[in-house]
Amino acid sequence: MIELAGINRIFTVGDTKVHALADISLDVKTGEYISIMGPSGSGKSTLLNTIGLLDQPDSGKYLLEDREVTKLNDVEQAQIRRERIGFVFQFFHLVPRLTAAENVELPLVLSGITPTERRKRVGDILGVLGLSERAHHRPDQLSGGQRQRVAIARATVTNPAVLLADEPTGNLDRSSGNDVVSILEELNHQGLTLIMVTHDPELGRRASRRIRMEDGRITRDSLHENA
Amino acid sequence: MKTLDIINFATSALSGYKLRTSLMLLAMAIGVASVIVLTSLGEGARRYVTNQFASLGTNMLIVLPGRSETTGGPPPLTGETPRDLTLDDALSLYRSHAVRYVAPVSVGSAPVSWRQREREVPILGSTSIMLHVRHLQMSRGSFLPETDPTRAISVCVLGSTLAKELFGNITPIGEWVRIGDSRFRVIGVLASEGVSLGLDMDDLAIIPVASALSLFNTNSLFRILVEPRDYSLLTRTKKIILDTIRARHEGEDDVTVISQDAVLATFDKIFLALTMSVGGIGAISLIVAGILIMNVMLVAVSQRTAEIGLLKALGAPASQIMVLFLTETAFLALAGAFIGLLLAYLSNWLVMQAYPDFPVHAPLWALIAGVGVALVTGLLFGFIPARRAAQLDPVTSLSRR
Numbered sequence: 098m099i100e101l102a103g104i105n106r107i108f109t110v111g112d113t114k115v116h117a118l119a120d121i122s123l124d125v126k127t128g129e130y131i132s133i134m135g136p137s138g139s140g141k142s143t144l145l146n147t148i149g150l151l152d153q154p155d156s157g158k159y160l161l162e163d164r165e166v167t168k169l170n171d172v173e174q175a176q177i178r179r180e181r182i183g184f185v186f187q188f189f190h191l192v193p194r195l196t197a198a199e200n201v202e203l204p205l206v207l208s209g210i211t212p213t214e215r216r217k218r219v220g221d222i223l224g225v226l227g228l229s230e231r232a233h234h235r236p237d238q239l240s241g242g243q244r245q246r247v248a249i250a251r252a253t254v255t256n257p258a259v260l261l262a263d264e265p266t267g268n269l270d271r272s273s274g275n276d277v278v279s280i281l282e283e284l285n286h287q288g289l290t291l292i293m294v295t296h297d298p299e300l301g302r303r304a305s306r307r308i309r310m311e312d313g314r315i316t317r318d319s320l321h322e323n324a
Numbered sequence: 325m326k327t328l329d330i331i332n333f334a335t336s337a338l339s340g341y342k343l344r345t346s347l348m349l350l351a352m353a354i355g356v357a358s359v360i361v362l363t364s365l366g367e368g369a370r371r372y373v374t375n376q377f378a379s380l381g382t383n384m385l386i387v388l389p390g391r392s393e394t395t396g397g398p399p400p401l402t403g404e405t406p407r408d409l410t411l412d413d414a415l416s417l418y419r420s421h422a423v424r425y426v427a428p429v430s431v432g433s434a435p436v437s438w439r440q441r442e443r444e445v446p447i448l449g450s451t452s453i454m455l456h457v458r459h460l461q462m463s464r465g466s467f468l469p470e471t472d473p474t475r476a477i478s479v480c481v482l483g484s485t486l487a488k489e490l491f492g493n494i495t496p497i498g499e500w501v502r503i504g505d506s507r508f509r510v511i512g513v514l515a516s517e518g519v520s521l522g523l524d525m526d527d528l529a530i531i532p533v534a535s536a537l538s539l540f541n542t543n544s545l546f547r548i549l550v551e552p553r554d555y556s557l558l559t560r561t562k563k564i565i566l567d568t569i570r571a572r573h574e575g576e577d578d579v580t581v582i583s584q585d586a587v588l589a590t591f592d593k594i595f596l597a598l599t600m601s602v603g604g605i606g607a608i609s610l611i612v613a614g615i616l617i618m619n620v621m622l623v624a625v626s627q628r629t630a631e632i633g634l635l636k637a638l639g640a641p642a643s644q645i646m647v648l649f650l651t652e653t654a655f656l657a658l659a660g661a662f663i664g665l666l667l668a669y670l671s672n673w674l675v676m677q678a679y680p681d682f683p684v685h686a687p688l689w690a691l692i693a694g695v696g697v698a699l700v701t702g703l704l705f706g707f708i709p710a711r712r713a714a715q716l717d718p719v720t721s722l723s724r725r
């Protein structure tokens with residue numbers, strides 16, 4: 098589903114060049130559960146942002162569902178982000194003035210879906226994630242775990258093809274972190290492709306495919322039986 | 325994104341930051357209000373002057389001694405002074421069919437006294453016709469009698485203030501007052517008229533024109549007021565007057581005839597220009613408001629970087645972000661303009677309560693211009709922050725906390 102070939106991403110800061118992604122090639126099949134680990138600065142986030150079309154590679158080829166997406170313009174890329182990609186961030190990134198339900202509704206609003214349809218889908222997903230009680234709370238009235246669950250609801254309410262999670266538990270304690278990962282795994286069981294960056298080896302080991310990055314390169318890529 | 329959703333998003337963003345929004349609204353409202361209030365005052369001044377003229381009758385011609393300077397022509401070689409405008413000149417105008425009223429006017433100043441009380445006031449010399457041409461009302465007695473204008477009879481009509489100052493509660497009719505060195509019998513008191521074209525009609529005395537000329541020991545009239553039989557005869561009457569006087573003055577064109585219309589048109593122009601320029605001053609405050617909105621919106625964009633990055637990550641193209649932020653400023657401008665309108669009407673109302681005589685009026689063009697300029701400045705100055713928001717890099721905006 099995702100095919101990366103010879104992807105390079107170079108940041109120039111002053112005189113120095115940082116090779117954030119160095120000749121990355123990667124194939125991801127539908128329904129896979131991938132964890133990406135590696136030291137800080139190894140390019141994990143940059144890789145995720147490239148897959149999620151938030152960042153443009155300097156060279157290389159990227160096919161998403163057999164479409165060469167790097168050649169698309171801003172409007173077309175935005176449409177793919179809207180319909181095919183879900184993002185979950187370490188810092189949740191909920192809009193503080195909007196309620197949980199309104200935050201979840203946001204991608205549907207951007208897609209121009211009718212209010213009735215929106216309300217139904219938001220209600221459904223909040224129910225699935227056990228957030229129905231919290232629908233009308235604002236982010237500052239929610240716990241960290243609840244916030245991240247709202248963010249997951251927002252990322253999946255559009256039925257994307259792939260869910261990209263960048264350290265989704267980085268700001269949570271172990272127990273709510275485990276809850277969040279369980280939810281992600283449950284969504285993966287239902288067929289959603291899941292790529293998760295984590296610093297926690299224990300969480301990383303739960304994935305069936307484990308990728309290790311160092312200095313912008315993939316140094317290990319191994320398949321495992323699910324724990 | 326649906327239009328309604330765009331509006332909802334913009335208003336929720338605005339109501340999410342109440343202090344900032346109300347400051348921007350205030351700036352916009354003051355800008356719009358000042359445009360409208362300033363132009364209303366200018367328009368009020370214009371109407372005030374117009375009304376003053378209208379109360380004199382706009383179809384009146386005024387004959388002044390001396391040639392109008394505006395016509396150019398060679399300067400007089402001998403430095404001659406213009407010939408006097410005499411009572412006989414005025415009488416000669418009676419003969420024309422085109423003329424309905426002729427009122428010779430002589431003006432001077434003299435002390436008016438009754439018993440121990442004395443008051444220095446303007447003395448107006450005229451005829452019974454004055455009552456009609458200046459639309460005067462009597463509160464007591466009668467106006468000057470309809471007699472031969474060349475006869476100096478010793479009667480006078482007092483303005484209401486003068487009558488009160490001299491006589492207090494005593495009825496002045498029939499009493500003899502001293503004006504200058506002569507004695508005059510009071511035959512009437514004017515109703516309160518207020519100030520008309522700079523002359524306080526309440527604080528003067530009116531005597532027959534012949535009496536006034538002998539009182540001031542002169543032959544020269546201040547001016548002659550002429551009212552044509554019909555408004556359409558205005559230009560013809562003007563020519564008749566000039567021809568008649570020229571014939572009497574040995575072929576010299578030494579009088580000026582002005583019509584109220586011309587004066588009015590000039591005042592109208594002056595006040596329109598005045599109104600537009602004060603409106604322009606108001607517009608500057610609108611632009612200041614626009615700049616304030618721009619700065620505050622730039623701050624808003626940098627404060628909401630994460631939100632903008634998120635919207636991009638969720639699939640909003642740059643153009644959509646642009647539209648969202650422009651909608652916010654458009655809303656600020658519109659709502660600010662609306663509040664400004666209310667403010668303007670409120671202050672106009674207050675001015676009208678304080679000065680009921682002054683016809684404050686918000687001209688329609690000022691309303692349209694005020695609101696239009698508000699919207700244009702809002703969008704113009706909102707453009708830069710909106711573009712900055714649209715161009716934000718989602719990765720860097722999301723990496724910041």
Ligand SMILES: Nc1ncnc2c1ncn2[C@@H]1O[C@H](COP(=O)(O)OP(=O)(O)OP(=O)(O)O)[C@@H](O)[C@H]1O
Pocket residue numbers: 108109110115116117135136137138139140141142143144720
């Ligand atoms: N916008 C940028 N400008 C300059 N350099 C950047 C930028 N973004 C990333 N980098 C550099 O690219 C390299 C990879 O960054 P990236 O964020 O992908 O690392 P990471 O593996 O996600 O690290 P971490 O575990 O700390 O999140 C780092 O050296 C970083 O300094």
Ligand SMILES: [Mg+2]
Pocket residue numbers: 141142143263
């Ligand atoms: Mg990272």
